[in-house]
Amino acid sequence: MSLTDRAAAERVARVDALLDSVESLPDPGLTVDALQAMLDLYGEALARILAIGGDALGPALVEDELVAYLLLLHGLHPLEVSVRVEQAVSRVRSRLGGSAVEAVTVADGVARVRLRRGRGGCGGAADPSALLEEAIRNAAPELDRVEIEELGPPPVLITIDALRRPGARTS
Known part of the structure; x- marks a missing residue:
């Protein structure tokens, strides 16, 4: 079958x-x-x-x-938990709707992820934190916790040139 x-x-x-x-x-x-x-x-x-x-x-x-x-x-998976967590994060990166994973650590039964929220993003995109947590828990169910630190989007930088020219783009 x-x-x-x-x-x-x-x-x-x-x-x-x-x-x-x-x-x-x-x-x-x-x-x-x-x-x-x-x-x-x-x-x-x-x-x-x-x-x-x-x-x-x-x-x-x-x-x-x-x-x-x-x-x-059965506790026989050949890959270390940290490798499985990194692979899980890599698999969902493209579905994070403009958000970016900045750091991943695994220690003492806890996976810690730093997530930088994107600006706006797709309205239909799934919650990046929920996506990450589900992927990590599926890859490493033996973890006690998954902690996701969410950071706001990076600041918008406006150059002096952009201020002088109406309609100029920001970066």
């Missing part, structure tokens, strides 16, 4: 919702134990696949979003 990336993402969301439902049962113990045993078994199998494939296999596997999710779930 081969799922499209969208169908796989929908399946992951459904599994997450079902797991939340199981945890809310009056006595989820046996069900949670069975699920944990299955996850442990799958995690061991994935670890063996990675060991058999050597150093080259891990980076190739993370190109697939679903496989990367499973590796994250």
Whole structure:
């Protein structure tokens, strides 16, 4: 059976919702134990696949979003959290509607991002902070927090020449 990336993402969301439902049962113990045993078994199998494939296999596997999710779930993702966060930020840069990421740091379970808001931008653009946070959380769910420091747009600089010439452009 081969799922499209969208169908796989929908399946992951459904599994997450079902797991939340199981945890809310009056006595989820046996069900949670069975699920944990299955996850442990799958995690061991994935670890063996990675060991058999050597150093080259891990980076190739993370190109697939679903496989990367499973590796994250089992603590087997070959890329450091800081690298995954940087990659996530890079993937959403073009969708930030004129805003720019000025700095990204990851330390002690916290990703910190400095975001410089653009001037105006597209009215239809998504909230840059929300986009960044979602991308980072998806790439590094083991983080405790994502902190986004928002800075205003850079000041408009007007040259003396521009003041002397009516209709001249500012920079």
